[in-house]
Amino acid sequence: MSEDIIRIRDLSxxxxxxxxxxxxxxxxxxxxxxxxxxxxVGESGSGKSVTALSVMDLVESPGEIxxxxxxxxxxxxxxxxxxxxxxxxxxxxxxxLAIPRETxxxxxGTSFSMVFQDPESSFNPTLTVGEQLAEAVEVQxxxxxxxxxTRARTNRSRYxxxxxxxxxxxxxxxxxxxxxxxxxxxxxxxxxxxxxVERADEYPYEYSGGMLQRAMIAQALAGEPDVLIxxxxxxxxxxxxxxxxxxxxxxxxxxxxxxxxxxxxxxxxVAWMCDRVGVMYAGEIVERGQLEDxxxxxxxxxxxxxxxxxxxxxxxxxxxxPIPGNVPSLLDREMPDRxxxxxxxxxxxxxxxxxxxxxxxxxxxxxxxxxYLAEVEYTESRALPADYFELKDxxxxxxxxxxxxxxxxxxxGSGTGQETETTxxxxxxxxxxxGDSE
Amino acid sequence: MSTETETETEAEAEAETETEAETTTKVxxxxxxxxxxxxxxxxxxSLHKYFYEKNSIVDRLLxxxxxxVRAVDDVSFDIHRGxxxxxxxxxxxxxxxxxxxxxxxxxPTDGAVEFQGRNVFELAGRHLDRFRRSAQVVFQDPFSSxxxxxxxxxxxxxxxxxxxxxxxxxxxxxxxxLLEVVGLSADQFDRYPHEFSGGQRQRIAIARALALEPEFxxxxxxxxxxxxxxxxxxxxxLDDLQDEFDLTYLLISHDLSVIRHVxxxxxxxxxxxxxxxxxxxxxxxxxxxxxxxALLASVPRASTDEKERERETISGxxxxxxxxxxxxxxxxxxxxxxxxxxxxxxxxTYRDLMNLRERVESRELSLExxxxxxxxxxxxxxxxxxxxxxxxxxxxxxxRAIVGAVKDRLFSAGDGTLPGRHDEVVTAAxxxxxxxxxxxxxxxxxxxxESVCERVNPGLGEEAHAVACHLYGxxxxxxxxxxxDGESNVGRERDERE
Numbered sequence: 001m002s003e004d005i006i007r008i009r010d011l012s013x014x015x016x017x018x019x020x021x022x023x024x025x026x027x028x029x030x031x032x033x034x035x036x037x038x039x040x041v042g043e044s045g046s047g048k049s050v051t052a053l054s055v056m057d058l059v060e061s062p063g064e065i066x067x068x069x070x071x072x073x074x075x076x077x078x079x080x081x082x083x084x085x086x087x088x089x090x091x092x093x094x095x096x097l098a099i100p101r102e103t104x105x106x107x108x109g110t111s112f113s114m115v116f117q118d119p120e121s122s123f124n125p126t127l128t129v130g131e132q133l134a135e136a137v138e139v140q141x142x143x144x145x146x147x148x149x150t151r152a153r154t155n156r157s158r159y160x161x162x163x164x165x166x167x168x169x170x171x172x173x174x175x176x177x178x179x180x181x182x183x184x185x186x187x188x189x190x191x192x193x194x195x196x197v198e199r200a201d202e203y204p205y206e207y208s209g210g211m212l213q214r215a216m217i218a219q220a221l222a223g224e225p226d227v228l229i230x231x232x233x234x235x236x237x238x239x240x241x242x243x244x245x246x247x248x249x250x251x252x253x254x255x256x257x258x259x260x261x262x263x264x265x266x267x268x269x270v271a272w273m274c275d276r277v278g279v280m281y282a283g284e285i286v287e288r289g290q291l292e293d294x295x296x297x298x299x300x301x302x303x304x305x306x307x308x309x310x311x312x313x314x315x316x317x318x319x320x321x322p323i324p325g326n327v328p329s330l331l332d333r334e335m336p337d338r339x340x341x342x343x344x345x346x347x348x349x350x351x352x353x354x355x356x357x358x359x360x361x362x363x364x365x366x367x368x369x370x371x372y373l374a375e376v377e378y379t380e381s382r383a384l385p386a387d388y389f390e391l392k393d394x395x396x397x398x399x400x401x402x403x404x405x406x407x408x409x410x411x412x413g414s415g416t417g418q419e420t421e422t423t424x425x426x427x428x429x430x431x432x433x434x435g436d437s438e
Numbered sequence: 439m440s441t442e443t444e445t446e447t448e449a450e451a452e453a454e455t456e457t458e459a460e461t462t463t464k465v466x467x468x469x470x471x472x473x474x475x476x477x478x479x480x481x482x483x484s485l486h487k488y489f490y491e492k493n494s495i496v497d498r499l500l501x502x503x504x505x506x507v508r509a510v511d512d513v514s515f516d517i518h519r520g521x522x523x524x525x526x527x528x529x530x531x532x533x534x535x536x537x538x539x540x541x542x543x544x545x546p547t548d549g550a551v552e553f554q555g556r557n558v559f560e561l562a563g564r565h566l567d568r569f570r571r572s573a574q575v576v577f578q579d580p581f582s583s584x585x586x587x588x589x590x591x592x593x594x595x596x597x598x599x600x601x602x603x604x605x606x607x608x609x610x611x612x613x614x615x616l617l618e619v620v621g622l623s624a625d626q627f628d629r630y631p632h633e634f635s636g637g638q639r640q641r642i643a644i645a646r647a648l649a650l651e652p653e654f655x656x657x658x659x660x661x662x663x664x665x666x667x668x669x670x671x672x673x674x675x676l677d678d679l680q681d682e683f684d685l686t687y688l689l690i691s692h693d694l695s696v697i698r699h700v701x702x703x704x705x706x707x708x709x710x711x712x713x714x715x716x717x718x719x720x721x722x723x724x725x726x727x728x729x730x731x732a733l734l735a736s737v738p739r740a741s742t743d744e745k746e747r748e749r750e751t752i753s754g755x756x757x758x759x760x761x762x763x764x765x766x767x768x769x770x771x772x773x774x775x776x777x778x779x780x781x782x783x784x785x786x787t788y789r790d791l792m793n794l795r796e797r798v799e800s801r802e803l804s805l806e807x808x809x810x811x812x813x814x815x816x817x818x819x820x821x822x823x824x825x826x827x828x829x830x831x832x833x834x835x836x837x838r839a840i841v842g843a844v845k846d847r848l849f850s851a852g853d854g855t856l857p858g859r860h861d862e863v864v865t866a867a868x869x870x871x872x873x874x875x876x877x878x879x880x881x882x883x884x885x886x887x888e889s890v891c892e893r894v895n896p897g898l899g900e901e902a903h904a905v906a907c908h909l910y911g912x913x914x915x916x917x918x919x920x921x922x923d924g925e926s927n928v929g930r931e932r933d934e935r936e
Contacts, residue, residue: 043665195802208755238528238692243736243751268738295742309670310740311699322670326635
């Protein structure tokens with residue numbers, strides 16, 4: 001089954017903040033096949049979470065998807081939508097960015113659903129876990145009854161101001177039918193929670209972190225989604241619990257045949273779970289391919305650096321090979337038109353001053369990298385001088401009043417958290433950048 | 439490093455340039471010399487740290503008993519000069535509390551910590567001053583451990599000010615020097631922490647810890663809030679600094695690959711106790727304690743062989759430190775929990791039975807709403823079958839149905855039946871539970887299946903690679919029926935296989 005289920009073309013997501021435009025995701029290309037586990041790996045600030053939020057349509061102001069297309073293959077949905085939005089439909093594929101927001105949102109749960117990083121903050125502490133799961137089931141039930149108008153209908157009649165006021169006086173449980181509640185218990189059982197009947201009546205604080213993550217997966221499965229997006233699903237958990245959750249995700253994927261888009265910073269988790277991988281850096285995928293391509297035959301110096309900085313569990317000590325510098329600022333005005341990695345790259349050449357397109361690399365058909373090294377051999381003669389970017393930065397800082405002011409790590413966009421954090425240009429070995437070089 | 443014995447000097451002469459080889463040799467010699475005259479830099483002796491809940495005046499007046507959270511429960515280990523001891527475990531196992539208590543940042547409940555031969559908790563005056571200067575700490579989160587209103591120069595200089603080292607001008611020089619040592623630049627003296635990235639901030643925290651030229655530094659998860667590439671830089675830096683200043687580290691981390699990379703010896707903690715301690719190579723190559731084994735098996739490796747790797751992961755969560763399990767604390771999750779000697783049973787079945795016992799004893803076994811297979815839901819606790827109220831007299835059939843359903847649920851591997859006599863015992867116990875006689879149910883199961891692991895808490899041996907597990911104990915001491923009363927010395931096993 002190598003049919004593509006999601007096809008992302010030239011996706012750009014930008015955040016318009018007081019400091020300027022942040023290019024969280026730029027011109028991202030990504031194809032996810034049905035039934036596979038696709039991993040996106042990268043460091044904090046590389047744009048991997050924003051990519052997930054863009055697919056889910058959860059990007060909030062000041063963020064905005066500014067361009068590109070996200071095509072989703074679903075014949076039934078394509079038929080339903082064809083009459084009203086012929087432009088958006090191409091065969092079985094529907095461009096999600098070309099249909100109205102309400103319609104797109106009706107796909108949440110039934111087509112796409114998401115598991116977030118921190119289960120403790122993702123549940124409402126004032127409702128029982130069973131209630132919250134039952135709510136998800138109820139919403140999916142109504143959504144699947146009428147894919148296009150559910151949102152509008154529930155907005156008006158069920159979730160009106162009147163019923164909101166009522167629900168503050170009366171218990172809100174009347175939204176949820178017994179049927180949904182029973183389904184919630186089944187879901188809890190499916191994700192391996194012992195005594196699901198009792199557990200459903202407990203509040204989130206009574207669950208441990210691992211249990212709550214299981215409950216969140218159960219909630220995501222309520223609508224039997226085609227694609228499950230798991231954003232750092234195990235980062236907040238201990239290793240033994242992480243192993244349990246990864247096993248659970250593998251089992252569920254095998255049983256239901258759903259597609260998983262797994263976002264993580266942990267290369268070990270990728271190796272455990274994924275069939276194909278994309279390595280993200282500064283808002284774009286710099287290398288992609290089968291797991292073996294990327295792990296055994298990395299081409300991009302960033303991928304190599306990432307693999308080299310992981311301490312090995314099997315082998316003896318020895319020195320790690322860190323990548324000098326830091327994840328770059330994603331502010332538009334600080335992203336020159338060159339390879340974004342060039343200033344940290346040990347093999348930067350003259351070519352790298354121009355932004356590289358994606359090249360095919362040896363390995364499987366899908367192995368590709370955005371790096372000139374895929375085409376040209378590295379030669380000393382064309383190498384950039386070691387202090388090239390420091391000198392350039394220094395000359396730039398003269399023009400700006402206080403370089404430090406906009407280097408402050410800050411958060412942009414309420415829902416996007418650390419992924420849009422911008423950090424100062426240099427760390428440690430490149431600390432010559434910034435104000436100290438005058 | 440000032441701990442050289444004669445043999446060690448020889449060894450070092452051979453491997454003078456090879457830092458790695460040197461450390462390895464040194465560890466082995468340290469281990470051998472342990473019983474000798476050599477004195478460890480830090481000696482932790484049965485350290486306890488309990489936190490008390492419900493301990494306010496109001497609670498006292500209401501007659502509530504304080505609840506002890508046993509964060510650190512009888513922990514002993516030595517740290518030798520120049521080595522890095524790793525303390526690894528899952529969240530809540532007490533590793534950070536151990537680190538804080540041994541620096542006397544927390545008041546201990548019991549036990550002693552000797553630093554250079556003096557008990558840290560009894561220090562005062564000049565000696566306390568000296569201890570504070572020679573033992574330092576680097577905290578996990580560089581975003582909250584640096585005062586945002588102070589320049590980094592002042593942050594690093596503060597320890598020098600507090601201890602009135604040198605003149606003002608000298609201190610400033612020294613701080614600028616320190617900033618360069620940790621890979622920052624001296625003219626960043628007047629910048630504020632917010633201008634730095636996570637990795638740089640951690641460098642500042644390290645510079646602050648080094649300001650007073652300590653001998654011993656506790657590193658409490660120094661890299662866990664950093665990205666891998668930045669983490670690698672910080673780890674390399676810590677390595678260089680250790681060589682340069684002859685530092686002794688206690689590295690607290692949950693990340694086994696970091697521990698593997700940095701440490702000479704490792705102590706594995708679980709629920710406030712050390713379950714295994716030894717040289718890093720031994721712990722990683724031949725882990726003995728089932729918990730260490732499970733921990734290692736759970737770590738995903740960044741390699742393409744990862745999918746094919748056989749791994750045995752453990753189920754369940756860490757129990758609460760408020761009421762830790764009796765005996766060995768890992769027994770509630772242990773895949774190798776030891777059955778009574780006269781019991782013929784498969785390990786996996788025994789594990790299932792122990793899980794059942796656990797739930798019967800805590801009365802967490804669900805008897806409500808057990809599906810009877812025909813779409814009817816039998817409510818075991820209130821005695822309802824479907825819509826029919828049978829509270830008065832539950833028939834034998836219904837009890838059997840409930841018991842059968844519970845067995846189906848718990849022993850799914852063997853299609854709900856247990857081999858031979860076990861089936862009878864379990865059925866009888868479950869019937870008692872359905873009759874709401876939980877105590878009797880628990881007693882019936884205990885009589886049949888009580889394990890040595892729950893009676894006796896295995897002690898940690900004295901060897902270089904010591905493990906606190908009955909699997910490595912003296913089998914003669916584990917004869918069932920021979921019940922030691924309370925905390926006897928039976929648990930102090932020696933590891934014969936070493």
